[in-house]
Each structure stands twice: as structure tokens, then as C-alpha cells.
Amino acid sequence: MNDRYTQLCFSRRGLLVGASVLVGGLALPGIANAGSKFPMPTGTDINVLITGDAGTGEAGQRAVATAAKRICQAEGVSLAVGLGDNIYEDGAESDDDDEFATKFEQPNAGIDVPWLMVLGNHDCSGTFPGSGGNPSKGDHEVAYHQRSARWYMPSRYYQVALPNSGEPLAEFFALDTVPVSSTVLQTDPNYQWNGPYMRQQRQWLDRALTASRATWKIVLTHHPYRNNGKHGNAGAYDGISSGDYMSGRHLQELFEEVVCGRADYILSGHDHTLQILDTADAARGTQQIICGASAKKNDGSSAITNKSFWQDFSSLGFMIAKIRRSTVTLDAYTVDVANSTARPAYTHVRQR
Numbered sequence: 001m002n003d004r005y006t007q008l009c010f011s012r013r014g015l016l017v018g019a020s021v022l023v024g025g026l027a028l029p030g031i032a033n034a035g036s037k038f039p040m041p042t043g044t045d046i047n048v049l050i051t052g053d054a055g056t057g058e059a060g061q062r063a064v065a066t067a068a069k070r071i072c073q074a075e076g077v078s079l080a081v082g083l084g085d086n087i088y089e090d091g092a093e094s095d096d097d098d099e100f101a102t103k104f105e106q107p108n109a110g111i112d113v114p115w116l117m118v119l120g121n122h123d124c125s126g127t128f129p130g131s132g133g134n135p136s137k138g139d140h141e142v143a144y145h146q147r148s149a150r151w152y153m154p155s156r157y158y159q160v161a162l163p164n165s166g167e168p169l170a171e172f173f174a175l176d177t178v179p180v181s182s183t184v185l186q187t188d189p190n191y192q193w194n195g196p197y198m199r200q201q202r203q204w205l206d207r208a209l210t211a212s213r214a215t216w217k218i219v220l221t222h223h224p225y226r227n228n229g230k231h232g233n234a235g236a237y238d239g240i241s242s243g244d245y246m247s248g249r250h251l252q253e254l255f256e257e258v259v260c261g262r263a264d265y266i267l268s269g270h271d272h273t274l275q276i277l278d279t280a281d282a283a284r285g286t287q288q289i290i291c292g293a294s295a296k297k298n299d300g301s302s303a304i305t306n307k308s309f310w311q312d313f314s315s316l317g318f319m320i321a322k323i324r325r326s327t328v329t330l331d332a333y334t335v336d337v338a339n340s341t342a343r344p345a346y347t348h349v350r351q352r
Helices: 003-010 059-075 099-108 135-144 196-211 249-259
Strands: 020-023 046-051 079-082 115-117 158-162 170-174 216-220 265-268 274-277 287-291 308-312 316-323 327-336 341-351
Touching (some): 046 059, 046 287, 059 099, 059 327, 170 196, 274 327
Parallel strands (some): 046 079
Antiparallel strands (some): 158 170, 274 287, 327 341
16 A cells, blocks of 8 residues: 555544554554544444445435434444445545535434445546546545544555454455446556556455454455346446456456455445345355445346345345354345335344
């Protein structure tokens, strides 16, 4: 990782008490001002809110957040995940852009826990919204980590082990998939599919997964590896199987060569659907979850190529992961926008 990203992590504040955090293989110190961030969970059981593609600031996002808040309070949620496309339609213009307030802070007020955030294609828009053609724009979201008690993105890619012990219950590995899944060619040599940035990220991820002693290893991405929604699987996104960017073929390589068989879960957004896929056997133990319907929903169409336990292609919703030493329970909820209420839709239990 280059010095600019490392400096963002060290500047002005340290990181959170209760978590073991590494960025690019560097151990970072504890937070200097313990009151500046919501604290990471320290218990032996962790309940996690999972959202994705949420950052519209519109009625759908507000309804999902309101419904999720009730469930979070009832279930004792202590951590949340935002799987990219955090600021629609074309990302933040600075680290003090007022859209952070209207599209993140205000809708999620009351869900007062750390939110592990990843970059999506809309967060890194170039000339065209959602193109992913300007990855450096994502630096505004990294810098916003210093401004928010809730927003957690100390670098463009990072890991968090919880709790802070020799054998954590869970370790989260947040990736930046935008440079290898954009809809346009990357013109900055640093962010090209075979450029320094992606090589460094791959090396970091390989080392991090190898070194992890966590019971459950969870990879967070915007773009999915496997997906039954309209965008399809990595390597053939939107029916395109050639080229270095739109197809996502180099992201497919990253998943298959570094992640599969080493992580227990890949949690992704991008497709505005809810899916609990049955991919563990085919992916050497790695299960794909899609949760990208926290503000926008699909029209019901699909491109089914993967076995699934449950999927919904036309509802807004979110998920709750209840992580224990011997099990992970995933509860999927759909949301009625008219009255901002959640309906339990499916529960899946995975045994260690």
C-alpha cells in the first residue's frame, strides 16, 4: 500500500479499542481519543447488520434503515457492514461532502455501532456515474473515516479481527474490487488491472488470510464472485466474458486463487437483490452472500447459474449475521417501504 493510504490511517486519530486492525500488513495503534468512534464489539458473540448499495438518501433507504434499527435493538447488534455504493450516484466530492450526512449519517442515526464500509463502483465514478472509472475518488470516503463516529474505512482495503485476542471469533477482510470491475478502461496506471495497486492488494490479502487465526473468515466486497441476479458471476458480468474490466475476469481470478477455500464467506452487494447461495461445496468451503437491496431493488429478473438456499430478486431488505464459535446464523429480512417494517424472510444456519 502506498504512503498516501498509510498516512490517512495514522493521521489525526488512531483506530478503535477492542479490535486488532492491520492495513497492508501494518499493525496500527489503539485509538488516541476513545470517545471519537463507536467501540468495536469485544464479546464472544457478535451480531452484525449487513446492508449494501444503500446510499441514496431516498425513501427506500430510510425505510430499510428504520426497519433495521428495530431489529438491531431487539437482537443486540454491535457491528454493521456497508457493501459499497455508499454515496449514489457518483460518489463524494470531498471528505466533508454533505451527502455523507444525508445518505449515511441521518438515515442510520440510532444504529450506533461501527460500520465496516467498502468502496463500490458508484463511489468511484468517473465521467459516467457508476463507471468506477475514477478509483482515486474513493479516497474521500477513506478520509471521512476521520470525521465520523460510525463510518469505518481506515484505508481502501483493510482487515478487522474481533475480539482482540489470540484466536478471534471473526475476522473481516474488506476489499476494493472497483479497479478490476469497472465499466470503462482504467487510465491511471496505478489502478489498472495489473498495476501496483491491485498487485499490492492481492499480496496483502494472501498474507492476511494465511496469517488469520479467526474461527470465521469473512471477505467483504462490493462486486460478487457468484451471483444469480442480473449482473451475473465474476468473469462474465452482464454477459461480457472478454476484456480486462467489464467482465470482472481478473476479480474472478483473485477470488479463485486467493479467497476460495480460505474464507468462509464472501459478502457482496452490487446486484440489488438478496441471495443466500449454496456455493460452499463448489468454492472449496467459501459461501457467497448477496445483500445489495438496502435502497434499490431489482425488477424480479435473474441470471441463475448457482445453487441457492434462498433468494429474492424484487424486494428491499437487509440481513443479520449472528456469529458464534460453532455456528453462523443468517437472518434475511424484506422491508415494506410504506410502513418501514421488516418481515423475516429466511434463516440459514451454517455449522463449523
